[in-house]
Amino acid sequence: MKTVIIGTNHAGIAAANTLLDNYPDQEIVMIDRNSNLSYLGCGTALWVGRQIDGYEGLFYTNEEQFRAKGAEIFMETEVDKIDFDNKTVKAKSKDGEEFDVTYDKLIIASGSKPIIPNIPGKDLDGIHFLKLFQEGQAVDKDMSRDDVKTVAVIGAGYIGVEIAEAARRRGKNVLLFDAEDTSLASYYDEDFTKLMDKNLADNGIELHFSEPATAYEGDANGRVNKVITGKGTYDVDMVINSIGFTANADLGKDSLDTFRNGAYIVDRTQKTSNDDVYAVGDCATIYSNAIQDTTYIALASNAVRSGIVAGHNVGGTKLESPGVQGSNGIDIFGLGMVSTGISVKAAGKNNIEVLYTEYEDLQKPSFIKDDNKLVKIRIVYEKDSRRIVGAQLASREDISANIHMFSLAIQEKLTIDQLQLLDIFFLPHFNQPYNYITMAALKAK
Ligand SMILES: Cc1cc2nc3c(=O)[nH]c(=O)nc-3n(C[C@H](O)[C@H](O)[C@H](O)COP(=O)(O)OP(=O)(O)OC[C@H]3O[C@@H](n4cnc5c(N)ncnc54)[C@H](O)[C@@H]3O)c2cc1C
Numbered sequence: 235m236k237t238v239i240i241g242t243n244h245a246g247i248a249a250a251n252t253l254l255d256n257y258p259d260q261e262i263v264m265i266d267r268n269s270n271l272s273y274l275g276c277g278t279a280l281w282v283g284r285q286i287d288g289y290e291g292l293f294y295t296n297e298e299q300f301r302a303k304g305a306e307i308f309m310e311t312e313v314d315k316i317d318f319d320n321k322t323v324k325a326k327s328k329d330g331e332e333f334d335v336t337y338d339k340l341i342i343a344s345g346s347k348p349i350i351p352n353i354p355g356k357d358l359d360g361i362h363f364l365k366l367f368q369e370g371q372a373v374d375k376d377m378s379r380d381d382v383k384t385v386a387v388i389g390a391g392y393i394g395v396e397i398a399e400a401a402r403r404r405g406k407n408v409l410l411f412d413a414e415d416t417s418l419a420s421y422y423d424e425d426f427t428k429l430m431d432k433n434l435a436d437n438g439i440e441l442h443f444s445e446p447a448t449a450y451e452g453d454a455n456g457r458v459n460k461v462i463t464g465k466g467t468y469d470v471d472m473v474i475n476s477i478g479f480t481a482n483a484d485l486g487k488d489s490l491d492t493f494r495n496g497a498y499i500v501d502r503t504q505k506t507s508n509d510d511v512y513a514v515g516d517c518a519t520i521y522s523n524a525i526q527d528t529t530y531i532a533l534a535s536n537a538v539r540s541g542i543v544a545g546h547n548v549g550g551t552k553l554e555s556p557g558v559q560g561s562n563g564i565d566i567f568g569l570g571m572v573s574t575g576i577s578v579k580a581a582g583k584n585n586i587e588v589l590y591t592e593y594e595d596l597q598k599p600s601f602i603k604d605d606n607k608l609v610k611i612r613i614v615y616e617k618d619s620r621r622i623v624g625a626q627l628a629s630r631e632d633i634s635a636n637i638h639m640f641s642l643a644i645q646e647k648l649t650i651d652q653l654q655l656l657d658i659f660f661l662p663h664f665n666q667p668y669n670y671i672t673m674a675a676l677k678a679k
């Protein structure tokens with residue numbers, strides 16, 4: 235059996251390793267247009283903000299490791315067409331050499347691409363995106379220029395907030411713009427986003443919300459020097475666009491069923507509408523247990539899991555994904571926030587009628603004087619069924635591991651009432667006897 239994998243980043247790597255490690259008879263061909271693989275984009279802001287020594291540790295594998303396992307791997311090689319009828323991938327190397335590769339099964343792991351704001355001035359120098367390692371390098375280089383004093387970040391989602399922090403840590407004036415009236419609007423409800431907005435402002439980031447950029451202007455050398463919005467004109471020396479990702483799924487768009495954003499629609503085994511073609515990671519849809527429907531969530535965690543699922547199914551072991559909750563987290567200037575499932579706001583957008591319960595308390599009993607910070611929790615549940623559909627937590631303590639339990643609760647359709655008397659251990663070094671999870675659940679109407 236010969237399997238071709240297009241795209242060798244997180245999803246493609248997970249599929250390839252699953253096949254190579256578990257199905258020795260498989261012939262694996264991996265193709266990627268990039269010169270590197272396994273780059274953890276999540277580390278870009280840490281590196282650019284000088285919170286880690288450099289970028290070297292942000293790669294967790296390389297092409298030699300795949301060759302050693304027996305795969306054939308072509309880097310800097312672009313697939314420009316797939317002939318689904320003849321089960322052939324048409325590829326072109328960086329030297330212009332064109333060649334065909336046939337397959338029995340195909341796994342498309344072509345990922346996502348940043349959404350480009352289609353506004354005047356979008357092609358000026360000094361305007362950046364943050365997806366590839368090379369784009370991180372370009373941002374880092376530009377930020378090292380002495381004449382770059384003011385950085386505009388367009389989009390205050392996860393990438394925007396993280397790179398705004400990094401630019402501030404590099405001593406820049408930072409202007410953060412978003413079309414919504416808060417940061418992180420698609421992940422948290424207002425009570426939580428307000429905490430992050432204050433945190434950003436307290437650390438010197440100038441917030442411009444409900445203020446999308448409408449144009450960029452440049453100097454005589456063609457370098458951006460102004461951001462224009464409906465509310466004003468701002469002098470800037472550099473722009474970073476981070477207004478979201480969309481699926482990079484052009485290769486199969488005329489042959490495979492696609493979602494409203496173009497992603498390949500897949501079933502729980504990652505199979506597309508073609509029996510011999512699987513799609514994994516950011517180029518594919520995913521099943522959300524919170525909304526109980528197919529959706530699109532671009533995360534490395536989902537990419538890895540979907541790659542494992544596809545690998546086993548292609549290898550011959552039927553394995554269905556349990557679906558996801560879109561669990562995610564962020565840490566900015568020491569404020570940590572984690573969420574899973576849907577917020578109250580997102581429930582409204584999905585026409586799901588919900589209630590919520592919340593609680594705020596110190597992590598540990600008040601007699602613990604050191605490292606004892608406030609924790610804010612909100613649990614969102616469906617009004618009629620009382621099924622838990624989301625949770626959000628914020629603290630300056632590391633409370634991140636709590637979110638996994640809520641992820642499991644959503645996956646397993648537990649109700650808010652089942653949480654009330656859940657056995658949660660107590661030790662003052664860690665937590666309180668009247669735990670905030672228990673207290674929030676007991677308060678649920
Ligand atoms: C700055 C940043 C920070 C992030 N932080 C986090 C985080 O903290 N947590 C988290 O879970 N997620 C995070 N993400 C999201 C995460 O990186 C993506 O969800 C993940 O990369 C998706 O993996 P993927 O393999 O599906 O796609 P991609 O990473 O997009 O990889 C797709 C691969 O396909 C190749 N390719 C595409 N088309 C072709 C073609 N025609 N021919 C050959 N090769 C092709 C590309 O070169 C690429 O290597 C972050 C993303 C960024 C950019």
Ligand SMILES: NC(=O)C1=CN([C@@H]2O[C@H](COP(=O)(O)OP(=O)(O)OC[C@H]3O[C@@H](n4cnc5c(N)ncnc54)[C@H](O)[C@@H]3O)[C@@H](O)[C@H]2O)C=CC1
Nearest residue numbers: 389390391392393394412413414446476477478479532563
């Ligand atoms: N910590 C994590 O888990 C991280 C995850 N990622 C993932 O990578 C993907 C891409 O990240 P982002 O680009 O930050 O997307 P995002 O979806 O997190 O945020 C995009 C932001 O841009 C705003 N926006 C949209 N159009 C706009 C416009 N025209 N003008 C101004 N603002 C506009 C939105 O309101 C939103 O706040 C996401 O799926 C994200 O979850 C990225 C970084 C870190």
